Amino acid sequence: MSLSKGRISLIMNRNIQKIFLLGLLVSSTAVFSQIQEERLILNKKREPEVKKIEKKKTSVETIKNYPPEEKSAVPVEYEITNVPAVSDFKTSTIQGEDLSPKFDSELQKNYFRLGYGNYGKFLADGNISGNLQNQMEVGANVHYISTEGLKKEYPWSSKQSSAALGGFLTSYGESGKFNLNAEYNLIDYNYYGIYALQPAADVDLSQKTNQFTVDGYYDFYTNNILNDARVKSSFLGDKFDAKESNVSAMLNLSKHAVQLPANGITMNADLGLGIETLNSEFAILNKNYSNYFNADIAPKVTFFSGNSYVMLGSSFSFLNSKNKNLLTTDEVKSNKAYWFPKAEILYAATEEFKFYAGVDGGLKMNSYASMLQENPYLVSDQVIKPTETKYNIYFGLKGDLNQNLKFDVNAGFGKVKNILLYEANGLFDNNATLNRSAYNFANTFSAVYDNGNVSTITGNLQYYPLANLTLEAELNFASYRLENLEKAYNRPMVKGTLGAKYTMLDKKLHLGFKGFLMSEKPTNSFQIVETPNPNVSNSTIYQNVENRNDSVAGHADFNLSAEYKVHKNFSIFALGNNLMTQKYETFKGYKVLGPQILGGVKISF
Template identity: 65%
Template structure:
């Protein structure tokens, strides 16, 4: 079976790389920054020029489209570094907002996914979506439960008025899984390894048609609670003020002036172990001016943060910290031609590390974390990007920065050395955040190539090297990762084929060897290895969708086709080769 799958992969790659005729239909912008909305809802302005100061009525007639992430194709259980990434390509220009799809696969995988929206009177649009994915996990690898169920239910409302457009969206997310990564012990019997995270988000956004003075306002909120009674409440508000397109005489240079005013508040309380508690309140100002002529520009600005932080736990009385930060913000681009645009700059900033964000990166962290913000004091970068005949787009850059309190994850050992009433997180199977100061060097690049109107090829590469003050190596961060992809339509656009390959190098981690001593009351002794390795991986994925009718199609997804049961974190193997098939109905 594995040989057949590999043959199909090679065959598809051969088909995807065929021909090089210069048919120019697709245009793509590299590294476009997107405002994060409700998960799986992506805001896209379609058929609107990227100019904000055109007649309000004309702009108000152009709706904001929402596309729903159809299938997270590599959605094992929280073990894959590509959790939540959709590697299934979409039919361009033919997607409908209203659809329902259902799929089943090996490992007991079940997918239910749907979206519905309706435009009402007075330019109101309402919609909702649901996404449920479950798997039985690796029953042949572990004697204990390793299954997972994740669900997201969202709803949104759009309103288009005379002066601006308004959006509000809400989402409930559930992750129900297990701390199954036990590698240093051999427990027997049924174990309670359950972790469950509930999170509710409400986001609001108002965009004025004219960018005179007040440009837009964003409000985001999040409420999280897990199985161990950890609670986190978060709210952020951002207002952008601007004055754009001010002509400076007859020089042909335009001036844009912007000011961002932000507020972030996060309160987190944990109920187990040290019972850490933290409270952050941060206000920020980001003034900047941009001088632009054609595709060349110079941006000068600063970022100011005013942080009020409080931390406490059972071992530590409350610590208070009030601090003001300043960060440089500058960037230039010299456009010799559209094919060659040289750019560079410097930036920095303060990132509040929250429990919710940590769970997105590593769901197997202990439900008790000491939270600190990460400060990027400065980050210099230079790069080259361009568009060659609308057939090849590229962006390459290199950077160097200095950071304080870089956050990464260290493996936990046993929290006690007895074998009685061991908790779900007390098998050397969880991780905790640790912090260190240091320097970071990075090289990254991305390329998109359009050899045919119905073929798109893309590749990304990132190299990141940390030089830390106290730790010899950063844990659980690969030195190198990359991806390649292809999207090919055929049979009069009825058949859509996709390929995605994701690669990562080895990662250094710490780990524990545990030995039981004595009887009948066993005492466990552990030895830490601070230079263990978690192997790299190559994860190859194929997808296909065939439209039998304009409202009905069938699809199939093949994930991790090399059947590599690599580990994303020590002890946590991912699912092997997965095949999922199903039907999709649009209406």
Template identity: 65%
Template sequence: MNRKIQFLSILFLGFSQFAFAQIKEEKLILNKKREPEVKKIEKKKTSVETIKNYPPEEKSQNPVKYTITDVPAVSDFKTSTIQGQDVTPKFEGTAQNNYLQFGMGNFGKILADANISKTLENKLEVGADFHFLSTLGLKKEYAWDSKQSSTAIGAYLNSYGEKGKFNLNAQYGLDNNRYYGIYALEPAADVDLKQRVNQFKVNGYYDFYSNEILNDVRVKSSFLKDHFDAQENQVSILANLSKHAVEIGKSGVNLNADLGVGLEAVKSEFAIRDKNSSNFFNTTLDPKVTFRKGDSYLMLGSTFSFLNAKNSSDLMGGEVKNNKTYWFPQAEFQFAAAKEFKFYGGVDGGLKLNTYGDLLQANPFIVSDQFLKPTETKYHFYAGLRGDIDETFKYDFSAGYGKINNIMFFQGNDLFDNTYTLNRSAYNFANTFSAVYDDGNVSDIKGSVQYFPLENLILDGEVKFTKYDLKNYKDIYNVPLFNASIGAKYTMLDKKLLLGFKGIFASDRTTNSFAVEGVANPGMVYQSTENRNDKVGGYADLNLSAEYKFHKNFSVFAIGNNLLNSNYQTYKGYKVLGAQILGGVKITF
């Protein structure tokens, strides 16, 4: 371990001469935004503030745009589960829609990625995406198969009209995973641990350039089916009505009025174990008004949800119906003493429908039979301070406290039967998880910073503490108290070389686990005991990247993940890949 620390210290010292460049957390599915951008037409000013460019115009003829987005500090970096965000480094301002990318690395990793688009004479853009990544898994750690792959194929259409922009996209995704996290039994090497998830999505989006009456309309749909015949259909429609920039007398105060109207329906059916089934239909109304003067504002609003829920399972022996109306407060203020110091605070809440698709994104090792309940954030108060100092340092720090009903988290499953045999289903080795719910309070402290010491250098960091006080459970399972990330991005050699760094950190997580003892006598059964206070260790995951452009249409890249070679686990039994190196080429046209 000391040698690793010495090696990294020397490596970081060398890179400090050139600074660093940010890479995103590893994701094998490219997270491309397919909503078209407004071109040459700007929308009227809303309650969302516009961030200035760095450096100021008097300092540079080519200002560099920067923003801080409100994203959780928790990284979904999972090197072995083919999840997270794309780590391929990106050159700012030089992105091209048409490209081909191919890479290979250790652990049998293969990356193939392509995007092709064409703009027609009537300002209609059509395009297609393809992405594939696979790994042979941890052959030295497990006797059984732990290989995984992820494939995404999509098509999209963008249209720019005189009054607004329109986007339509469709995507098919196929994830081949394995329930390889077996720690309590010793199955044969040829045991079948396969799980396959197919998902088809169709989304539509229309955005008017002005904020007059109808602002935008979004339609989303998803159709999911897995290896064990679980099925889930989901559709949502959201329309935003608004009237913005209404002047109130000569006070200098502007009024923005908004009304969001949403419909969401989810139907989930499972075919194994308890054969849970759920059907949710939720209608939401979000009225709000915002009073703004300069950078200071006050927003007042509410959220109303009207939920119709139906649940059934073999255990229930019938269908349980529930119709309920919810009200949630919505308010936020910001007092801008100066651009360097902006005090803000507020309260929010809402109802979130937990779907099987969402659960799989958070934990792909859940069993294909889940009891689904919505999570209700009754209220969440928060206050903070943010600002922009000399257009080189941007920060945002806040603290909050809330009350939540049906907090969703994951607990490990025991063996589903005690028969003394290893001839079991893929999910019946105490190697899967199920969603559990509890009411409680949550306290959080979070912060994010970005620093722009040079035009071609960006440094950033995020940190978050989250403490849960539950009603029934002593500890919340598989949720860290502390997580953080640091990153940097640096371009050099006339923007031909891009260097990147990303560090991801998390504290220990409490989990439950099982110890299984087999009884050798015929006719006997397995005996198991549950440990409700087990720990999954924290981790530090460090990553570096580099890309060099030999030509405007050709570049090579190299990405190093988990360079400390940490053998940590994402969930009990699921070790991640060790140190990984992936290299490849990219052709743009």
């Protein structure tokens, strides 16, 4: 799980004990399945975050003069975030996961580290930041990781590398806090998961993606009409000339803590306004093209009585779409309006037990970039559709026992249109030759959509038995009932994570543990059969024979880390990944690295 500088501290003992929670990356459950190192600095979020489990009101972060008294006095809402169990802690795929336990924000600043391990794994990253003046901070981040891959498992190349360079600026003004982030990512890897053919060892299976993102965020100190505004942009390209741009802007208007005539009742009024554009264009196979423009309006009012509340609202979306590919002669255009319910009630029987229930829905804009976060082995030609959650009804129980044990258990049932799944591809042509493109060995996947019902059960637990020890666990269950497909391909039914962070020897030694499990995933697969060519004598062709009842076995993965501060400016670290010694598959044909040990040094300044 990635750490971020802006993590909000939790006060376990108001006089002497203080401990920091880990944060989750926005994005994704996976960058790609080969090299998923924990990116210690590049993905640090420079804006206020919402924790998965409700934060104590006493746990208010103070950064310089932010927030001022008028904003900290306003009731702040914290919501449960449904984050996948694997979260931003990636699998020990042809990479492994670099864990570096961090408990204090200063450990994230101004350092550089180098590491080397088996499988030819090389790691280099660093961060530098400083204040230009009292109200402005700037910084830069760099990250590089590479591995030689599974040379003993595959005769062809499975090596991979990932590089990223980012910078940020944070300014504290009179009326609010401004943050600007820019980052460039370059990922170079191979479609190495070939199971149905046996090509030559020197076959070119390479794929390369590069992405540039710029995000801006402004948080107004008071919730008097203007609350916050943000702009996000992403520009992605790959080796096969795919191009995608995604830009969104959001403005939140609020009027909070309005006293009503009824005794002890206050009201918050919020209005969210947002627009998003997505343009995706592919240059191979069917040459799919899509363009979307979506506008959202989300009003809501919330009535508070003590720690209990009732929220009533709605969400309206207006979607304009244009789609085209080689199979359609004309561009298909569509305009559609959506309405989604939004309501929640929370009854705080005590501080330790809070019951809640609600209903929500919405339109999620899927993109090629977000799909690659889940499955990097997609062919560079995808049909892009938004996922529409018509409604999701949920209920649960959460609480905080003496600020030492936080929990949240909830269940939900939703009706969803265009559920995003991933199907395996066979060969794209039947020519009996191994002189093929990198993606044409039955080794890639494509997005497939279906409508249906989704049932979920989620449990989160965070426990702080000591001031220097953090324990956490999460378990997710998801069941799909689809209209067309018999199974939800490449979606596991059960996912879970375990984590622990511990410091000792006067915080000189930092220890970390991360483990996760995943149940088997249903998938389709292919057998390639060579048969006589009915049209040409004395020649043969390939035929795809599909198995729609295959599966990828479930697995567990344990990861350990240790860092010892020899001097205030010098540390040594060691990372152990996939210590269960399983070379499991993340997707059909894609095995991961076995046990990995990486060690190195870190210089702080």
